[in-house]
Amino acid sequence: MPQWRQGLTKSLHxxxxxxxxxxxxxxxxxxxxxxxxRTVVYRGLTEDNQLIIISDTRSEKFKQLQDNGHAHVCWYFAKSREQYRFGCKATLVTWDNDSELLAFHWRKLSDAGKKQFLWGEPGTPRNDGSALHVEGSFEKVPPHFCVILLTIETVDYLSLRGNPQYREWHQKDAMGNWISQSVIP
Ligand SMILES: Cc1cc2nc3c(=O)[nH]c(=O)nc-3n(C[C@H](O)[C@H](O)[C@H](O)COP(=O)(O)O)c2cc1C
Structure with missing residues (x-):
């Protein structure tokens, strides 16, 4: 397991x-x-170091990642005063390419979480004061529900706990092995 991943596991714990x-x-x-x-919810980390998030294929982020799969993640743990910045490459998972994975993540959502995918197209005008109507069933995965996998390619870690602060770079060498370098913060 890469060193940064052990650290992230500890930070989450x-x-x-x-x-x-x-x-x-x-x-x-x-x-x-x-x-x-934008802010998103962390839904886990795959064995091959992909951050998992869920989203909507009708959202800007989905369209943007379709055109350009490069993404950057910034994650601050206020309690432990640590920041992780990940350089990532996105893989978009829709019903057409992995229905099982989508069904798995859909089932894990609460009804309140599912509702957010059933009340209309994100970013379209909402008539003043109108209630949002849920359309569709909580049992059926909506066609626009998606999973975004973010493969972590570089890691920039910063800890504010000590004095001096501690910063570390992690990236893969030509053989694909993770290498780490402590750097001046
Ligand atoms: C605390 C928090 C968590 C959020 N989690 C998600 C999420 O997991 N997935 C998601 O698509 N949007 C999530 N959102 C909403 C996004 O930040 C954003 O407003 C929405 O997805 C539209 O983004 P876009 O137009 O850039 O695609 C979250 C917002 C907040 C404030």
């Missing part, structure tokens, strides 16, 4: 009582080449 430690910022590039950033 130390901050397990804080729901906000499960959120990170995901940055993408839009069709004009401009940065675009």
């Amino acid at each position: 130390h901050t397990r009582s804080m729901p906000e430690s499960r959120y990170f910022q995901l940055a993408t590039v839009d069709d004009k080449g401009l940065p675009f950033c």
